[in-house]
Amino acid sequence: MSTLTPTAGTVPLPRPAPGRSMQAATTEPAWVRRSLIAVALIFLSLFLFVPLVAVFAEAFKKGIDVYVSAITDPDAASAIRLTLLAAGISVPLNLVFGVAAAWSIAKFDFHGKNLLLTLIDLPFSVSPVIVGLIYVLIFGLQGWFGEWLRDHDLKIIFAMPGIVLATIFVTFPFVARELIPLMQAQGQEQEEAARVLGASGWQMFWRVTLPNIKWALLYGVILCNARAMGEFGAVSVVSGHIRGQTNTMPLHIEILYNEYQFAAAFAVASLLAGLALVTLVLKYIVERRVRHQIRSAGDTVEAPA
Amino acid sequence: MLLSRTLLKRHSVLPGFDLALGFTLLYLSFIVLIPLAAAFLKTFTMTWPAFWAAVTSPRVLASYRLTFGASFAAALLNAFFGLIVAWVLVRYEFFGKRVVDALVDLPFALPTAVAGIALTALYAGNGWIGRWLALVGIKVSYTPLGVFVALTFIGLPFVVRTLQPVLEDVQKELEEAAATLGATRWQTFSRVLFPILTPALLTGFALAFARALGEYGSVIFIAGNMPMISEITPLLIITKLEQYDYTGATAIAVVMLVSAFLMLLAINGLQAWTRKRQGR
Numbered sequence: 001m002s003t004l005t006p007t008a009g010t011v012p013l014p015r016p017a018p019g020r021s022m023q024a025a026t027t028e029p030a031w032v033r034r035s036l037i038a039v040a041l042i043f044l045s046l047f048l049f050v051p052l053v054a055v056f057a058e059a060f061k062k063g064i065d066v067y068v069s070a071i072t073d074p075d076a077a078s079a080i081r082l083t084l085l086a087a088g089i090s091v092p093l094n095l096v097f098g099v100a101a102a103w104s105i106a107k108f109d110f111h112g113k114n115l116l117l118t119l120i121d122l123p124f125s126v127s128p129v130i131v132g133l134i135y136v137l138i139f140g141l142q143g144w145f146g147e148w149l150r151d152h153d154l155k156i157i158f159a160m161p162g163i164v165l166a167t168i169f170v171t172f173p174f175v176a177r178e179l180i181p182l183m184q185a186q187g188q189e190q191e192e193a194a195r196v197l198g199a200s201g202w203q204m205f206w207r208v209t210l211p212n213i214k215w216a217l218l219y220g221v222i223l224c225n226a227r228a229m230g231e232f233g234a235v236s237v238v239s240g241h242i243r244g245q246t247n248t249m250p251l252h253i254e255i256l257y258n259e260y261q262f263a264a265a266f267a268v269a270s271l272l273a274g275l276a277l278v279t280l281v282l283k284y285i286v287e288r289r290v291r292h293q294i295r296s297a298g299d300t301v302e303a304p305a
Numbered sequence: 306m307l308l309s310r311t312l313l314k315r316h317s318v319l320p321g322f323d324l325a326l327g328f329t330l331l332y333l334s335f336i337v338l339i340p341l342a343a344a345f346l347k348t349f350t351m352t353w354p355a356f357w358a359a360v361t362s363p364r365v366l367a368s369y370r371l372t373f374g375a376s377f378a379a380a381l382l383n384a385f386f387g388l389i390v391a392w393v394l395v396r397y398e399f400f401g402k403r404v405v406d407a408l409v410d411l412p413f414a415l416p417t418a419v420a421g422i423a424l425t426a427l428y429a430g431n432g433w434i435g436r437w438l439a440l441v442g443i444k445v446s447y448t449p450l451g452v453f454v455a456l457t458f459i460g461l462p463f464v465v466r467t468l469q470p471v472l473e474d475v476q477k478e479l480e481e482a483a484a485t486l487g488a489t490r491w492q493t494f495s496r497v498l499f500p501i502l503t504p505a506l507l508t509g510f511a512l513a514f515a516r517a518l519g520e521y522g523s524v525i526f527i528a529g530n531m532p533m534i535s536e537i538t539p540l541l542i543i544t545k546l547e548q549y550d551y552t553g554a555t556a557i558a559v560v561m562l563v564s565a566f567l568m569l570l571a572i573n574g575l576q577a578w579t580r581k582r583q584g585r
Binding site: 128 | 313319320321322324326332336338339344386393407409410412420422423424426454457477480481515519520539540549551562566568569573
């Protein structure tokens with residue numbers, strides 16, 4: 001995040017009149033520029049734009065009726081509900097965790113901080129399939145708590161709790177990662193001032209800290225939510241693929257696709273692709289606010305608006 | 306109170322350290338650390354020869370070759386084109402640049418299963434892109450090449466996003482100085498700019514590679530999943546699980562976890578190098 005700070009303004013040197021020669025010396029000839037732009041756009045088209053367009057094209061290929069019936073099908077509806085539920089539980093939990101982790105890491109100096117930072121990032125480097133596997137090893141029938149869970153008639157694997165656990169794991173770092181650099185840049189002065197002026201801990205948090213981090217918090221939540229709703233590998237291992245019961249949207253897409261119901265699969269996929277686009281738009285808006293907030297944090301201790 | 310007394314380096318007037326750090330450690334342990342430890346503990350129930358046999362059987366070795374090879378090739382392709390994309394986005398103006406810039410993050414936001422079926426449809430023999438490739442005799446979907454395409458998609462943003470801020474930070478004076486001293490534009494790029502960008506480029510490459518190693522969702526649709534030919538390691542773990550071979554699955558998972566941790570270490574080192582190069 002430190003890389004976001006703007007370059008120091010160049011000292012305006014007296015330049016030889018129209019400045020064209022200087023311009024030419026630090027940029028490329030027009031044909032090079034155009035070819036590079038063309039190469040970049042062709043590459044991005046082949047791997048990004050065309051696939052995105054294809055999702056919507058395939059979804060409406062068989063007409064609007066097929067599309068509507070695919071997304072209103074009871075199994076699809078139950079998959080949508082489960083996906084919303086899983087995201088609805090895991091995102092708030094990771095939000096609370098993210099704030100707690102960022103508070104301790106950004107505002108205090110303690111031993112083992114770097115180790116903790118690395119451990120928070122750890123879930124990003126674990127393959128989703130392995131995430132599913134480790135929960136099976138613990139809660140599955142052969143696992144550590146398998147027998148105990150069976151005796152008490154509790155189901156975690158091949159049921160909703162397993163799906164939620166796997167989702168929490170894969171979206172674990174998102175909120176914390178967005179908050180830590182911002183809160184580090186903001187320092188402690190404002191909170192210390194609030195305390196000195198007699199604010200209680202919670203007053204300080206709600207009135208000083210939270211307004212300062214709200215955009216980054218929202219940004220983290222957006223990313224966390226997108227990943228939570230779209231997670232496939234980890235959820236696939238622990239879900240059991242019971243139609244209408246433990247199928248999330250991505251798993252429902254897989255089933256439809258494997259049954260050669262391509263239009264229906266792409267119809268459900270288009271909902272998730274739409275979510276991805278909304279995520280990108282929100283991300284774009286919020287990112288600019290965060291950049292602004294980090295920049296102003298670098299300046300002076302400004303009065304909260 | 307225990308945490309603040311033993312861990313804090315200096316006293317702070319701010320409240321909530323014990324509560325925040327306590328909750329952080331508890332949550333981290335229950336969600337991440339203890340479950341991960343389960344994988345390692347499970348392999349301790351195996352004898353060493355059994356473990357070795359499980360992680361080096363011909364089918365498993367073939368899956369490593371494919372997973373690591375395709376991940377490496379995809380990350381390499383992304384490093385090359387990612388540099389061009391980042392360069393174009395930072396240095397040039399063109400119509401629709403902001404939209405293109407925002408869309409670079411699409412692989413982060415698009416669920417992998419959606420990406421998987423979209424790429425499969427496109428690169429299949431009758432797909433929009435696959436049709437043209439078929440004319441020159443190239444088959445992508447249901448071959449190892451498909452794995453490469455899927456891994457390129459999911460790794461695409463990493464190089465672009467690590468290079469962009471570094472490129473924005475490059476001071477114009479350096480290039481002006483090079484030009485004044487008589488360097489051609491290409492010499493300025495290769496001798497002045499490229500060395501500055503190298504750490505970030507390597508970081509982006511490593512991030513894309515690490516991400517590709519564990520990828521599952523986008524690959525399984527397009528790969529065809531034939532044992533020994535187009536079967537990636539994460540899929541093999543699932544196959545073993547479905548056959549109730551928990552120890553076999555875990556043994557392979559441990560190999561992948563260790564490689565992932567090594568990549569994490571490498572990436573941390575590269576990031577430190579990037580920061581040092583930038584002088585902060």
